[in-house]
Amino acid sequence: MIILKNSDSHRKDLYFCNMEKKGRVVPLMKRLLILIKPYKKYFILSGFAIISLSFLAPLRPYLISQMVDRFIIQSQDSKQLLIWSLLIVSLLLLEGGLQVLSSFFSNLLAQSLIRDLRKKVFSHILSFRTRYFDKNPVGALVTRVVSDLEAITEVFSAGLMEITGDVISLFFILGLMFYTDWELALMTLIPIPLLIMATRIFARAMRDSFQKERTAVTGLNTFVQEHLSGMSIVQLFNREKHEFEAFNKINKEHKNAHIQAIWANSIFFPVVEFLSSLSIAFLLVWGALKVEGRTQEEIYLMYGEIIAFTLWINQLYRPIRQLADKYNVLQRGVVRAERIFEILDDDTEVQYGGSITDTSFNQPIRFENIRFGYKKDQQVIDGFSLIIQQGETIAFVGATGSGKTTLVNLLSRMYEYDEGRILIGETPLDQISLSKIRKEVAVVLQDVFLFSGTVMDNITLSNIHIREEDVFNAAKEVGLHDFILSLPGGYSHVISERGTSLSVGQRQLLSFIRAYVYNPAILILDEATSSIDSESEALIQAATVKITQGRTSIVVAHRLSTIQSADRIVVLEKGKLVESGNHETLFQKNGAYRKLYDKQYFSHE
Numbered sequence: 132m133i134i135l136k137n138s139d140s141h142r143k144d145l146y147f148c149n150m151e152k153k154g155r156v157v158p159l160m161k162r163l164l165i166l167i168k169p170y171k172k173y174f175i176l177s178g179f180a181i182i183s184l185s186f187l188a189p190l191r192p193y194l195i196s197q198m199v200d201r202f203i204i205q206s207q208d209s210k211q212l213l214i215w216s217l218l219i220v221s222l223l224l225l226e227g228g229l230q231v232l233s234s235f236f237s238n239l240l241a242q243s244l245i246r247d248l249r250k251k252v253f254s255h256i257l258s259f260r261t262r263y264f265d266k267n268p269v270g271a272l273v274t275r276v277v278s279d280l281e282a283i284t285e286v287f288s289a290g291l292m293e294i295t296g297d298v299i300s301l302f303f304i305l306g307l308m309f310y311t312d313w314e315l316a317l318m319t320l321i322p323i324p325l326l327i328m329a330t331r332i333f334a335r336a337m338r339d340s341f342q343k344e345r346t347a348v349t350g351l352n353t354f355v356q357e358h359l360s361g362m363s364i365v366q367l368f369n370r371e372k373h374e375f376e377a378f379n380k381i382n383k384e385h386k387n388a389h390i391q392a393i394w395a396n397s398i399f400f401p402v403v404e405f406l407s408s409l410s411i412a413f414l415l416v417w418g419a420l421k422v423e424g425r426t427q428e429e430i431y432l433m434y435g436e437i438i439a440f441t442l443w444i445n446q447l448y449r450p451i452r453q454l455a456d457k458y459n460v461l462q463r464g465v466v467r468a469e470r471i472f473e474i475l476d477d478d479t480e481v482q483y484g485g486s487i488t489d490t491s492f493n494q495p496i497r498f499e500n501i502r503f504g505y506k507k508d509q510q511v512i513d514g515f516s517l518i519i520q521q522g523e524t525i526a527f528v529g530a531t532g533s534g535k536t537t538l539v540n541l542l543s544r545m546y547e548y549d550e551g552r553i554l555i556g557e558t559p560l561d562q563i564s565l566s567k568i569r570k571e572v573a574v575v576l577q578d579v580f581l582f583s584g585t586v587m588d589n590i591t592l593s594n595i596h597i598r599e600e601d602v603f604n605a606a607k608e609v610g611l612h613d614f615i616l617s618l619p620g621g622y623s624h625v626i627s628e629r630g631t632s633l634s635v636g637q638r639q640l641l642s643f644i645r646a647y648v649y650n651p652a653i654l655i656l657d658e659a660t661s662s663i664d665s666e667s668e669a670l671i672q673a674a675t676v677k678i679t680q681g682r683t684s685i686v687v688a689h690r691l692s693t694i695q696s697a698d699r700i701v702v703l704e705k706g707k708l709v710e711s712g713n714h715e716t717l718f719q720k721n722g723a724y725r726k727l728y729d730k731q732y733f734s735h736e
Contacts, residue, residue: 180233181296196439241287270353286464297450347385484565492652494556501551526694529703573651577658
């Protein structure tokens with residue numbers, strides 16, 4: 132299972148590796164830059180600070196050289212020397228202030244953009260059909276919403292703006308160098324072609340390491356999320372050692388991906404330092420050649436120029452060295468943005484609702500020749516038709532895989548049927564707004580999901596329109612009020628993750644209260660008593676009677692003893708309706724229902 136996911140991820144990474152060749156970087160950058168529009172003031176302030184620094188920093192060595200030549204070598208004017216020294220100190224303070232300004236506003240811009248983008252991505256994910264989550268592992272989606280978006284943050288905080296500033300700074304430094312002494316400028320720039328070659332090799336190596344790192348991060352997140360969620364299965368079947376070995380393998384791949392990046396950095400930066408020192412060496416050679424045959428005064432006049440070029444060389448190599456790293460930050464962010472935009476552009480998985488909001492659900496429900504399959508070549512529901520009268524309690528029974536749960540998923544529009552129609556009265560279900568459907572159709576699942584939070588929050592799901600007294604009354608009707616009050620803090624008691632501090636029956640009863648307070652017109656109980664003890668079953672049976680009164684109810688049941696009082700029992704086989712009637716009628720008929728009944732009770736004896 133994990134291997135398949137990693138293979139899928141690897142195929143995607145191959146696609147992203149070829150992205151640059153397909154010329155997709157520029158369109159992606161345009162899409163990212165569009166996000167800046169609401170925060171133009173942050174962008175302008177950050178840009179102003181960075182561009183100002185690009186000019187001020189190279190200007191400082193020039194001023195120092197002028198100060199040395201004029202007020203140390205030539206005139207030795209201590210007053211002017213003090214004034215110029217204060218000017219340079221002021222310039223340094225101004226640079227420091229601009230660096231603070233650029234860092235603050237570029238990061239403020241980045242965090243604001245990513246906050247908006249993360250909201251947009253999560254909102255879009257919320258609109259996806261259930262089918263999408265069946266196909267995509269949760270760990271991969273977590274990577275998209277968290278890690279990938281953090282990588283995009285760096286595009287604006289440490290990539291795009293600073294690259295622009297470094298490029299401007301490079302050209303300004305080169306201009307000042309050639310303006311001061313073009314021969315010396317050419318001499319000190321001799322190692323630059325070697326630096327450009329090293330930078331290209333480094334960028335390519337870092338790109339490959341980023342691709343491997345992305346694959347490893349996604350695989351690691353997916354593996355950890357799945358195995359933490361299923362830890363009880365791992366421990367019950369004594370698979371700790373096997374799963375640890377699998378984790379160790381993925382963790383090693385993650386480490387190797389980072390080591391490759393570290394290895395590239397460990398080679399590249401010493402090369403840059405060596406080439407920088409080589410430029411200084413060429414500067415000294417030039418100085419030695421120029422000294423020959425010159426007077427002492429002429430030699431002194433070279434000091435300011437040599438100081439300026441020494442400082443410029445350091446300033447020249449620093450942005451070149453950082454450009455390679457920042458280019459990779461930019462590249463990594465752009466490629467991660469491709470993944471984010473892939474989600475945002477995926478409209479095929481968005482579940483669209485209709486526009487009708489005033490339909491009453493207190494009407495008959497009609498299934499007309501419904502066909503559905505989770506995969507195109509695997510039909511689960513095959514020509515199912517049924518009319519459920521308003522206020523009727525219907526039970527769906529049948530063997531595993533007969534389509535019971537699938538039918539209620541279609542009614543609640545967790546999935547979309549392929550053919551046929553479902554109507555509420557005379558209104559097609561797909562023409563009714565999703566919010567209306569979810570308000571009027573409540574589902575109590577077999578596997579109850581409880582969030583980390585208070586009992587009250589788990590019942591109301593933080594819906595401010597549900598009053599506390601409604602919750603108290605519902606809990607009393609269901610029979611769980613006294614138990615909740617016995618908890619530390621009562622309804623303010625904080626439930627642990629997934630509600631593991633409560634029994635299965637208690638979690639199930641909480642889900643009954645949750646459904647009851649929402650007061651739905653249609654109630655679906657999907658295998659609500661299949662995995663609880665007899666005592667809890669008795670409580671849930673009593674609760675079921677309470678919450679099904681006065682509303683259309685559909686009960687999906689494995690235990691036939693729990694649905695004998697239903698108005699009608701529908702027997703399913705391979706997605707088709709084979710029998711329908713009440714318990715007595717079907718029992719006497721000696722058909723499919725009787726076989727299920729005998730098989731179940733015979734197996735218990």
